[in-house]
Amino acid sequence: MNNPRKSLADLRSQRWFGPEDLRSFGHRSRALQMGYEREDFMGKPIVAIINTWSDLQPCHQHFPARVEHVKRGIWQAGGFPVELPALSLSESFTKPSTMLYRNLLAMETEELLRQHPIDGAILMGGCDKTTPATVMGAISMDLPFIFMPAGPMMRGHFGGTILGSGSDVWKYWAEKEAGTITNQQWNDMEAGIARSAGTCMTMGTASTMTIITEALGLTLPGATSIPASDAAHPRMAGACGRRIVEMIWEDLKPSDILDQRSVENALVVHNALAGSTNAMIHLVAMAARAGIPLDLKEFDEVAGRVPVIANIRPSGAWLMEDFHIAGGTRALMKRLEGLLHLDARTVAGVSLGEGIADAIVHNDDVIRPLDQPIAASGGTAILYGNLAPHGCVIKPPAAEPRLLQHTGPALVFDHYDEMSSAVNDPDLDATADTVLVLRNAGPIGGPGMPEWGMLPLPKKLLQQGVRDMVRISDARMSGTSYGACILHVSPEAAIGGPLAAVRTGDLVTIDVAARSIHLHVSDEDIAARLATWKAPRPDYPRGYNRLFAQHVGQAHEGCDFDFLEGAGGIPEPEIH
Structure with missing residues (x-):
């Protein structure tokens, strides 16, 4: 499992600082201008710290302190740390959706690493899209890196x-x-409800994606379940700093770690968590950056054989702080070791199996035994049919069981504002059997596929005691959400997918056990409706939105840009 050890001359940063020429004189003199000594940067690996902190990123408010802990570890191991700020993508404040900008942060991460004298990187993220985005960019750049998770906040x-x-x-x-x-x-x-720095303390998108990243082998063992305010968290940050310097000398890159085994491990762990439905989009995109094809049907195949053993809200009862005390991510994977590829490599320099060898579960209700799960299978389910030819997703454990096989009349909304106003109408023509449909909220229609998929229930039905209904959309929903929400309908309505053909009153049937979703309209009538369909909005006239609309893939493809899929392939910048 050992990689050849690099020499000083092999370091990428030496192309900037090493030669005795005029250009390197400029690089060294500018480093001296910043107050560094030659001994600080000469002959040492240079480590980028990609920091997604900002004053409008509550999940990452502890990062100014954590970056110093990371730097301390890098200095201790004989490296030279440099902090490179990147988009913070605050789930709370970024509109219309952080998903619109995930690919922009991925591009920024890749280019920050390419354009600077960097030998390896620590990626500091955690709030939903910062994890997949920074990892996607770093995978494509293929320099040694470790992802350092923000950690969940305290219980509310x-x-x-x-x-x-x-x-x-x-x-x-x-x-x-x-x-x-x-x-x-x-x-x-x-x-x-929010009492400290850190990400959502439920099994939302943030914890789902950081834990998936650990299952891929891209974090230190056990890093992802440590709460942000726990004293173990700064120690973990320092350990990341020390380990990345070793990885640089070992030349241990993501291309040495990521393969089919690591992706299958991530699928198993995701289903054991009943993780966020957003993981479908992000893991497909992350795997594609490593050249590993991943079809939605693989999520469903794994879901059919992996029990849900993490008893964490919204599907379970506990929170991330309880999960950590119960043994955390390592203990969860220890429970799953019979379902995992234990020989998969990790950034720690040991196999996944070695990284969890001594893990112990301390609370069998928080991390259930395999024979006492909260659901025997199906943390998520992929449905196909004439309404979603390329699939859509539901999280069955988070829905009322009565709705997992259901037929009802559609109530269709073309826009979020229309839906938001209608649900407060006391005369709305809706019953508990109605199927609420929101369209034009996908990757292009949103734009950026906002988290609108957990449609609010009509107020008059709430007052009657109704607490769940079938809801269908081409949007996403927060991983912290719950209910019989069918999401990511692909292709989306805004490009003429079948969802654009649904009319209020049409019957819709979902059958989760059969993995089907069906609009009770003939193929001929669907085609006739779509023949008269018109796109709901004009093309975006300029800027990043125009770039996004022209190049983004659909939900089942991971919503990456078509020109970013795959690893590397860009020449190293010339040093002149």
């Missing part, structure tokens, strides 16, 4: 009750709309 609380971010927001909003809690109770809950 309200009135003596533990709160989970996202999941309990939707729950209490439904109660507020139903009139069962007061505005003051809502305000108290609002003040208690």
